[in-house]
Amino acid sequence: MFISNKINSTDMKCEELEEKIIDYLDGKLEKESNIEIEKHLETCERCLDEFRDFQQVMKIVSGKKEVEPDESLRINFYHMLHDEIRKNRDIGTSGVQRESLPWYNRFVFRIAAGFALLICGTLIGLLVFSGINNSQQAQLSQLRNEVTALKKSAMFTLLKEESSSERIQALNYADELETPDENVIEILVKTLNTDKNVNVRMAAAYALARFADYQVVCDSLVRSLALQKDPILQVTLINILVERRDKNAIQSIERIIEDENTLDEVKHVAQNGIKMLI
């Protein structure tokens, strides 16, 4: 067999075929090279054997389908991204911008100092009066209410600011609220639907997500999904609603899939979402 190779392969040597076999099977060669290879295969049985095996192995290799990661990969990624955006923002607001916007900072500082005092007060209260009688408990809960009220008013004020980092800061306060009231939800929804900055809208979406146990909030997220045109927000909202298993979202998500303007990537997320909701 070895001898017959040598005799027959005047045009092409077996080693040359080795170099070209993969490109040939991939259809990447010039016409002349193809003809040369085919000629060689007609005369060299050993190469033909190898060729057939290669063909089969490569067919199976390329026939293997991609596996699909489960949806938690995406959800975890968006949570991580959100955390990073927030961390990044915190560095941004406490660092460089302090000098460029002295007035705000004094303002923000004052709010922060207010928090610090109240929290200290609350803590001292807790430590000193852990013996507790009713009136002291009332005092403590009053303090807590004051903190909450202060946070809320800081949020409303900061949301009106021109700088988007101030507005995002405002949404951080919303994150700290334990229970939202109507006004808070209303302004968060308004921010989600109308703020001109996508990062602010995204922060609003995540702030609302915390209160998604309330049906009102869920409903407004569903409504917002129909309004959002930004792919990042579409994906964020779909993820939040899918995580909540909110079946009311199905219709809005389907509409996104049908919309010609929707990005393929978003459609993909939407289709996966639907699968999990149905």
Place this chain on the structure above:
Amino acid sequence: MKEKNKTVQNIPDEKIMENVKEGKLSEMSVLFERYHRKLYNFFFRMGLDRDISKDLTQNLFYRIIKYRKTYKEGASVKSWIYQIARNLHSDYRNTEKRTGDIFVTSSIYPTDIAETQDSYLEEDYEKLDTALMTLSDAQRELLVLSRYQGLKYEEISSIVNQSVPAIKVSIYRAIRQLRCVYFKQN
């Protein structure tokens, strides 16, 4: 309508990465949507299980965000991402070795393999997986990059830092070895 799609989809990875570097972190989601499936499959085809593949994919995007400042403008984002993927994979293999927790090895060979049939069935794929496990990490990596990830030889060349001809030879050898193991099983 298609035009709108095009404009968004046509933004090159490099432009997006530059924006991320400048602090527009939310744009990472575009890269995530473009690459996460491929990368998950990269880890999976390198022989890791689904959970670990998922963790490493997640980790990879975290690294990109964390080290975004080290991205060199103009450099191929795709190559960069795959370089990180390779590092994560080899880091993982190293800790695995150190902890003595030996993962997928040849010991998972199916004991008896059904006869071959004309169409490609589960068994064929199983046989192929078995054969894949006999390759070295480096060989498997080249095969996965070129066959499963669909990268061009030039792209692989910049990722693994080898010349295109050298890569071609390695892939040829890898497939030849697959062939031997695969057909010996009959």
